[in-house]
Amino acid sequence: MASASVDLPSSSNATSERRTVTACSQCKVHKRRCDGALPACRRCLKLFKTCTYEERRHRGPGKAKLYVQQLEQRLRSVEKYIEKQPPSQIVLAESEQIPDEHRHNETSEPTGGAENHGDHTTSSSQIEAGILDKDDSSASPQAPTQTAPDPTPGFPLGAFASELETARKNMLSSMDKTPFRRRIFASLPGKTLTTDLVHPIVCQIQPYGQVFSAEYVLHVFIDQDSAGQSNHSDNASRWAFVNASFARGMLERIDSRSFATMSTLAWTHFKNAFDVFPELIIQTQDFSACETLLAMALFTLCSADDQTSSQLTGAAARVVLGLGMHQEAYYSSLNDAVAEQHRRIFWLTFILNIDLMHRCALPSPIRHNDISAELPGSIESVAPRDGLGSTLLRHRAELSIIQSRMYELLHQRQNLAHQLSLLRLEAIHLVWIDLQSVRESIKALTQRSNDGKQGDTLSVAEISLIWTYESCAMKLHMAAARTLRAGKIDSHFVRGDESLVQAYLFSRQAPVLCYESAHDLMRYTDELSTHPFPSIWATLCFLLSAILALFRRILDDPTSQTVGQDSADIASFVHFLYKLKKQGSRVETLIDGCIKIHNFAVRAVSVQSSGATMLDSEREAALREEIASIESIRNKLSQVDDFLHLAQGLLSNIPGIRNQAAEVLSDILGEMTSNDAYGCFVPEIMKSATHNFSYGV
Known part of the structure; x- marks a missing residue:
């Protein structure tokens, strides 16, 4: 029960006139006012009851004043700090001004009486609402956000703390704690269409050797159909694998004349798969994630977006290294059939990374010295399921090991x-x-x-x-x-x-x-x-590198006996491109560039033969200018260490080799635009951004 205070008559003694902090037991039971007199209150004396006083529970005597005393102590500390500052440095907001009637002397002590307590409580509340408003604002999260005071020489730390608190509240109020969300860009068609489209061409969509058998791909497609064509939540790896394989199968099936319109649909299904990419490399680092990453890489390798291909193959390499698939000990606990399939996945990962290293000068995360796994097809008890496909994979693995050694040696x-x-x-x-x-x-x-x-x-x-x-x-x-x-x-x-x-x-x-x-x-x-x-595109870099090498030999010695054959090979490649164009392929930029190279080679031979004839001064000056131009390009080509990298720089979006190609061949092909991330030979249809494979605002 709350404490009661009674004013006794003036005739009572000093002991009975003091304020009481509790009531006797009898008055508490009957809920009567007790005067707190000692040794017994008046009501107990009148009724002849035993008067006893008990100590209050939960609160000790005098504890009611503790909070007020704490506020007064804080107020005196603030007033001491303010008095030490020059008047010009004391800047308070209008709402923070302290009225004079509530300011107290720092040496004054609180006095008795309810009125005095009320004064002290009022002044301390104003200080808390003004200078020390941060303590109260943290207690009520829904209070309106106040503008932080301007930094002043008097309160440098206080101003910073206020700004920090305001920023913290704003960040908390705008924070989105929900996880990442998947998105479906295109729905898969029925099982009949997906299986009939992909199943017959499983071998064709694996240009490095067969890793996924037709039966395995069909099994994954049927599982996805049973779960639901739009079900991406049960198994993220399966959903991405089906979409990536379906998109790759569409590219293989599309006729060249309808490639411009239908390829966007294939890219849309690939976006379904790529939407799961962060989840695969962060949460699902297992064997199925590696399979899915490889299926996605096989799609992007049919485009000019080697940047994305390198990220996918690099992520797959990190997964197999994390699982330990590069070591033979990994396969000891697996039966022969499963071990062979896992070996194929590892070696395809290694082959794809080495292929990008070979063409784009991107070092592979997997080094040949770290590999102890057997080559695919090494287990005699496992019969090859696909004949030539398994043989090709083994040949590519052997060649990739040599390529890795060669890269380390040459660099x-x-x-x-x-x-x-x-x-x-x-x-x-x-x-x-x-x-x-x-x-x-x-x-x-x-x-x-x-x-x-x-x-x-x-x-x-x-x-x-x-x-x-x-x-x-x-x-x-x-x-x-x-x-x-x-x-x-x-x-x-x-x-x-x-x-x-x-x-x-x-x-x-x-x-x-x-x-x-x-x-x-x-x-x-x-x-x-x-x-x-799309399959042809991935091999054009080899042909273009041969053209550039023969072009260099023509410039080195325009009078050589091999000039005729070299020039004929360049012209033959141009005719090959014209044949692709006639079939409907978009290779106009590639044709224009190769024609410029061929014409420059023919001009170099012509200029060399003209140097032996007598010319007038004007034509001689023009001839010297052409000779200087030819010599400049010849010097640039002589500095090239790898013509395959130069060719791939014209056909991809890897910045290093693209810039090298622009620097070496700009005098022939013209200046390449700096805002285009791709080489100047890349048609628009082969750029991923053309199909909205990009990030919008």
């Missing part, structure tokens, strides 16, 4: 000392010897093509394997010739060492062998033209 810093240059030549020659073993493996493919049997044309996967080998040979030959020239190595440096002699002889023949590989790359264009344009 080491070259020392011009004779002895170190000799060691580099020897290392290049050893890689070349290993590369010949892959050549023996693909002889059967080239022989089958040369036989020319009906229905025995090479697939894109087989052509890509052959051309990848030839491009590796070009890289090694260029590196050997450059090392020999930079190190100024002569025959007397290698006497007495058979391995060095072989390396030296190889490097002497390297320039000729390089251009022979370029000529070999121009083969199989007729067979390639029979395939869908």
